Amino acid sequence: xxxxxxxxxxxxxxxxxxxxxxxxxxxxxxxxxxxxxxxxxxxxxxxxxxxxxxxxxxxxxxxxxxxxxxxxxxxxxxxxxxxxxxxxxxxxxxxxxxxxxxxxxxxxxxxxxxxxxxxxxxxxxxxxxxxxxxxxxxxxxxxxxxxxxxxxxxxxxxxxxxxxxxxxxxxxxxxxxxxxxxxxxxxxxxxxxxxxxxxxxxxxxxxxxxxxxxxxxxxxxxxxxxxxxxxxxxxxxxxxxxxxxxxxxxxxxxxxxxxxxxxxxxxxxxxxxxxxxxxxxxxxxxxxxxx
Amino acid sequence: xxxxxxxxxxxxxxxxxxxxxxxxxxxxxxxxxxxxxxxxxxxxxxxxxxxxxxxxxxxxxxxxxxxxxxxxxxxxxxxxxxxxxxxxxxxxxxxxxxxxxxxxxxxxxxxxxxxxxxxxxxxxxx
Numbered sequence: 001x002x003x004x005x006x007x008x009x010x011x012x013x014x015x016x017x018x019x020x021x022x023x024x025x026x027x028x029x030x031x032x033x034x035x036x037x038x039x040x041x042x043x044x045x046x047x048x049x050x051x052x053x054x055x056x057x058x059x060x061x062x063x064x065x066x067x068x069x070x071x072x073x074x075x076x077x078x079x080x081x082x083x084x085x086x087x088x089x090x091x092x093x094x095x096x097x098x099x100x101x102x103x104x105x106x107x108x109x110x111x112x113x114x115x116x117x118x119x120x121x122x123x124x125x126x127x128x129x130x131x132x133x134x135x136x137x138x139x140x141x142x143x144x145x146x147x148x149x150x151x152x153x154x155x156x157x158x159x160x161x162x163x164x165x166x167x168x169x170x171x172x173x174x175x176x177x178x179x180x181x182x183x184x185x186x187x188x189x190x191x192x193x194x195x196x197x198x199x200x201x202x203x204x205x206x207x208x209x210x211x212x213x214x215x216x217x218x219x220x221x222x223x224x225x226x227x228x229x230x231x232x233x234x235x236x237x238x239x240x241x242x243x244x245x246x247x248x249x250x251x252x253x254x255x256x257x258x259x260x261x262x263x264x265x266x267x268x269x270x271x272x273x274x275x276x277x278x279x280x281x282x283x284x285x286x287x288x289x290x291x
Numbered sequence: 292x293x294x295x296x297x298x299x300x301x302x303x304x305x306x307x308x309x310x311x312x313x314x315x316x317x318x319x320x321x322x323x324x325x326x327x328x329x330x331x332x333x334x335x336x337x338x339x340x341x342x343x344x345x346x347x348x349x350x351x352x353x354x355x356x357x358x359x360x361x362x363x364x365x366x367x368x369x370x371x372x373x374x375x376x377x378x379x380x381x382x383x384x385x386x387x388x389x390x391x392x393x394x395x396x397x398x399x400x401x402x403x404x405x406x407x408x409x410x411x412x413x414x415x416x417x
Contacts, residue, residue, distance in 0.1 A: 168336040172336060172338075173333045175338075191336070192336075
């Protein structure tokens with residue numbers, strides 16, 4: 001099994017650049033979290049990898065082969081996207097059958113087990129499904145289809161808390177039984193933080209972070225104390241944001257602290273969670289594109 | 292087993308600590324099988340590799356043992372070993388923090404010793 005290599009990939013819609021010179025390797029058997037603000041280009045990236053839309057320049061190489069019009073390698077990946085590609089009168093059971101036929105293999109036992117756990121009636125026609133059940137239908141396919149790379153674009157859109165928990169359990173179970181790559185884009189960062197091994201941040205048309213979750217979390221700090229002491233301590237560090245409450249200040253730092261600088265008694269330092277880190281890293285950014 | 296996640300410590304260490312705590316409290320008894328990485332991963336939505344990394348710390352410490360093809364089991368004598376380890380860490384984890392907080396509050400040594408005695412008496416009465 002080989003990786004997916006994305007080289008010098010750019011995409012513009014008219015004058016509007018969405019992705020600029022993306023270079024990225026997606027490794028086998030790894031769970032990724034793809035994080036980005038609304039309009040950062042997450043869906044566009046997914047759509048290009050799965051050859052649903054063309055890149056403006058650059059290429060996507062899957063298992064050593066260019067992906068464009070290449071059914072052999074595109075058959076190794078599944079994109080659960082936002083768009084609904086199914087005929088509205090088609091029944092859920094027929095959608096499962098068609099997808100199974102298209103991909104050659106699908107775990108139909110798992111399909112039926114998950115359908116019953118989620119309460120998805122497979123006799124229902126696609127048009128009659130709510131937003132939540134459309135997501136459920138597609139995520140069941142994503143978990144059951146026999147591919148090496150699954151891209152989940154907002155998989156929990158419209159799902160209630162119980163159904164989200166059920167999805168995460170099913171995902172962990174499926175991954176443990178057959179390790180393969182999942183790339184998950186979601187705004188519910190805290191819910192996936194403990195599941196993802198690597199974090200990708202898409203920001204201002206670029207991938208700005210591509211590291212293990214452990215390393216990313218290790219580099220995030222909050223430094224709390226009286227304003228003067230905090231700012232003196234964080235001078236020259238990579239401060240990505242701050243909170244201010246009267247004279248109490250919290251600086252958020254991403255990167256190394258200065259080991260030789262003494263920590264004042266009045267200042268406390270702790271690590272921050274992935275969501276807090278992401279929010280501070282991307283708070284300056286203005287969402288420029290909506291699709 | 293209860294996972295209280297915070298962001299201050301790597302997740303695999305928290306996994307190791309929670310399982311250790313469960314062994315110490317005899318929720319997982321010596322010789323008994325502990326839940327598999329898949330079970331823990333599925334229930335708490337943690338990557339199985341992270342769970343395994345946590346478990347391997349306990350294997351190295353001699354609290355868990357791998358039985359090929361069967362899974363992970365609580366090693367015999369694990370409970371005693373955990374107690375011993377925690378006794379050794381007691382000074383660093385509790386006493387040093389206690390002294391440092393007492394100094395911040397300007398509480399003299401004699402007052403702290405008095406409080407410790409009072410704590411023992413109160414616990415004895417309960």
